Amino acid sequence: MQRYILRRSAQGLLAIIVISMVVFALARVTGDPTQVLLPDEASEEQILQTQIEWGLDKPLHIQYFVYIKRLTRGDLGNSFKWAGVPASELIAERLPATVQLSAFALLISAAIAFPVGVLVAVKKDTGIDYAGKMVAILGQSAPSFALGLILMWVFAVQLDWFPTSGRGGLSHMVLPGVALGYYNVAALMRLTRSSMLEVLDTEYVKLARIKGVSERRVIWKHCFRNALIVPLTYFGLIGAVLITGSVVTETVFAWPGLGALVIEAILARDFTVVQAVVLLFAFTFILINILVDILYAYIDPRIRYS
Amino acid sequence: MATAQGEVILEVNDLRTYFYTRTSVVKAVDGISFNLRQGETLGIVGESGCGKTITALSLLRLVPKPAGRIVGGEILLHGEDLLQKSEDEMRRVRGQKISMILQDPQTSLNPVFNIGNQLMESLALTHKEGRKNLFQRAVESLRDVNVAAPERRLEDFPHQMSGGMKQRVVGAIAMSLEPDIIIADEPTTALDVTIQLQYLRLLKDIQARTGLAIIFITHDFGVVARMCDRVAVMYAGHIVEHGSVRDLFNDPQHPYTQALMDSVPKLEEKVDRLYSIEGQPPLLWDLPEGCLFAPRCPHARDKCQEYPPTFDIKEGHTADCWRLDPSW
Ligand SMILES: Nc1ncnc2c1ncn2[C@@H]1O[C@H](COP(=O)(O)OP(=O)(O)O)[C@@H](O)[C@H]1O
Ligand code: SF4
Ligand SMILES: [Mg+2]
Numbered sequence: 001m002q003r004y005i006l007r008r009s010a011q012g013l014l015a016i017i018v019i020s021m022v023v024f025a026l027a028r029v030t031g032d033p034t035q036v037l038l039p040d041e042a043s044e045e046q047i048l049q050t051q052i053e054w055g056l057d058k059p060l061h062i063q064y065f066v067y068i069k070r071l072t073r074g075d076l077g078n079s080f081k082w083a084g085v086p087a088s089e090l091i092a093e094r095l096p097a098t099v100q101l102s103a104f105a106l107l108i109s110a111a112i113a114f115p116v117g118v119l120v121a122v123k124k125d126t127g128i129d130y131a132g133k134m135v136a137i138l139g140q141s142a143p144s145f146a147l148g149l150i151l152m153w154v155f156a157v158q159l160d161w162f163p164t165s166g167r168g169g170l171s172h173m174v175l176p177g178v179a180l181g182y183y184n185v186a187a188l189m190r191l192t193r194s195s196m197l198e199v200l201d202t203e204y205v206k207l208a209r210i211k212g213v214s215e216r217r218v219i220w221k222h223c224f225r226n227a228l229i230v231p232l233t234y235f236g237l238i239g240a241v242l243i244t245g246s247v248v249t250e251t252v253f254a255w256p257g258l259g260a261l262v263i264e265a266i267l268a269r270d271f272t273v274v275q276a277v278v279l280l281f282a283f284t285f286i287l288i289n290i291l292v293d294i295l296y297a298y299i300d301p302r303i304r305y306s
Numbered sequence: 307m308a309t310a311q312g313e314v315i316l317e318v319n320d321l322r323t324y325f326y327t328r329t330s331v332v333k334a335v336d337g338i339s340f341n342l343r344q345g346e347t348l349g350i351v352g353e354s355g356c357g358k359t360i361t362a363l364s365l366l367r368l369v370p371k372p373a374g375r376i377v378g379g380e381i382l383l384h385g386e387d388l389l390q391k392s393e394d395e396m397r398r399v400r401g402q403k404i405s406m407i408l409q410d411p412q413t414s415l416n417p418v419f420n421i422g423n424q425l426m427e428s429l430a431l432t433h434k435e436g437r438k439n440l441f442q443r444a445v446e447s448l449r450d451v452n453v454a455a456p457e458r459r460l461e462d463f464p465h466q467m468s469g470g471m472k473q474r475v476v477g478a479i480a481m482s483l484e485p486d487i488i489i490a491d492e493p494t495t496a497l498d499v500t501i502q503l504q505y506l507r508l509l510k511d512i513q514a515r516t517g518l519a520i521i522f523i524t525h526d527f528g529v530v531a532r533m534c535d536r537v538a539v540m541y542a543g544h545i546v547e548h549g550s551v552r553d554l555f556n557d558p559q560h561p562y563t564q565a566l567m568d569s570v571p572k573l574e575e576k577v578d579r580l581y582s583i584e585g586q587p588p589l590l591w592d593l594p595e596g597c598l599f600a601p602r603c604p605h606a607r608d609k610c611q612e613y614p615p616t617f618d619i620k621e622g623h624t625a626d627c628w629r630l631d632p633s634w
Contacts, residue, residue, distance in 0.1 A: 209400065213427065
């Protein structure tokens with residue numbers, strides 16, 4: 001088990017390194033930051049001066065090594081837009097908002113998707129099952145910005161139940177949380193349903209019933225844990241969905257998190273910040289996947305002991 | 307094999323279990339009757355797909371839902387009709403009165419729980435006592451099925467055990483609540499022949515010790531001869547012949563039984579295909595009129611266009627075949 005974790009971590013590190021290169025290269029495609037740093041009428045000399053100041057005059061691979069060297073010391077570089085403010089400071093400022101929203105979205109999606117997925121499997125081919133299917137299809141076909149706008153229009157503008165935007169108490173979190181989590185609900189629910197149906201048909205479930213175990217226990221003890229294995233592997237993807245979703249949702253709801261920050265940074269060609277945030281996203285994504293694998297091994301002894 | 311003389315504990319009358327699919331009705335069990343005495347072993351024999359497993363699951367009221375439904379008949383256990391019982395009452399019948407060992411022991415154990423957990427779960431249903439006592443009982447259940455070092459085994463997960471071991475653990479679970487009747491559905495997975503024989507002997511030992519009645523489902527007449535007191539031969543959802551092992555072996559009356567007998571390999575002889583009866587069993591959703599065996603029967607005549615009644619051959623030996631009619 002320890003060796004397994006170690007191996008997964010090494011793979012993760014390798015992935016981070018590759019991603020850092022890609023991100024570094026891509027960030028530079030967004031344009032020249034000196035245009036943002038300096039007024040339009042700046043002279044050649046001023047531009048050169050600024051480039052030297054920021055190390056932009058050196059060849060790309062040298063820039064990359066400087067970047068990595070600083071990274072290993074925990075230095076993510078300074079922002080161009082918010083002149084001189086370290087990217088790490090900007091991230092630290094915005095991170096709690098994103099973590100809060102993602103955790104809330106994840107919580108509501110798991111809390112809805114798992115029980116409903118089990119229910120529609122147990123009630124296969126009944127009205128409940130069909131209703132669940134409808135909701136799932138709608139969920140997976142609606143883009144999250146559209147869903148966000150619809151939610152905002154109905155529940156904030158028309159009904160005035162929730163605020164339209166910004167960060168505050170729980171009421172601020174509901175609409176962006178639902179917009180962000182909804183896609184996951186649909187996907188998780190369908191996965192739970194199909195994997196539950198498979199498990200319900202197994203011999204060991206028959207044996208549990210033959211023993212005289214109550215139906216509730218058959219479902220929640222014998223089936224659920226086995227049925228969880230498939231949707232859990234999907235949890236790694238959920239990380240990605242939440243991250244990409246947060247960019248859109250935070251922008252729609254003016255939620256002051258990392259997603260909104262990265263958009264602002266991209267618009268300002270502030271590639272230190274873009275790089276830093278995207279790298280953090282990648283790191284989170286990989287970390288989630290490793291955690292999922294460990295959880296997976298915990299649930300399924302066949303993995304744990306091999 | 308000694309003929310058991312215990313009292314009748316199970317009486318099945320005209321049991322019918324159908325599957326309702328979108329396009330058809332599959333008559334998996336279509337009007338079967340038999341009874342079972344304490345301490346005896348009844349064999350149910352027939353080709354694959356003739357309704358043996360569904361018969362067994364019907365007795366437990368665990369027919370695959372929602373397609374499968376018991377549509378008629380009676381299942382009298384100690385005189386009480388199981389078909390009239392509530393789901394809650396049925397739960398106390400399962401495991402405690404009638405239990406079953408499924409066809410595939412390899413997949414009958416839950417992969418994510420260890421053996422101890424699965425065994426103690428069933429023990430806890432009737433023994434409301436602390437973990438320590440349950441653990442002790444679990445150890446004894448495993449010892450009863452000849453599992454070595456049972457204390458250590460309880461910690462194991464199914465994937466860590468051999469096929470033969472899993473089969474015995476499944477047996478221990480099925481037997482843990484001391485049922486009156488156990489249904490053993492013949493393992494289809496080809497476990498080692500010697501392990502299979504060990505397992506059969508173990509079942510007989512337990513029966514001798516506890517007075518358990520066994521319903522033994524198989525398609526192997528060799529196993530029937532070894533294990534059973536009486537036999538019911540099933541064909542396409544019907545019991546076509548029924549009698550003591552001696553009667554059936556010495557004097558088979560139904561052409562299907564005769565064909566099965568002729569195709570039986572010598573005991574211990576290993577063959578890939580057990581039967582070499584010409585033709586296929588009928589499709590259960592498209593049954594022919596009259597005798598279901600007629601398309602494969604060498605004796606079929608016009609009269610066979612009508613389903614034959616059950617003829618008594620002698621005390622306790624019956625068959626559904628027109629050849630037994632005096633006017634044949
Ligand atoms: N879930 C099901 N849905 C529809 N038909 C089924 C189902 N299970 C079994 N059957 C039908 O019932 C018949 C009897 O099956 P079974 O009792 O398993 O046969 P066997 O004698 O091999 O144990 C099969 O031929 C099949 O057509
Ligand atoms: S009733 Fe007719 S067809 Fe059926 S088994 Fe007897 S002889 Fe053959
Ligand atoms: Mg079967």
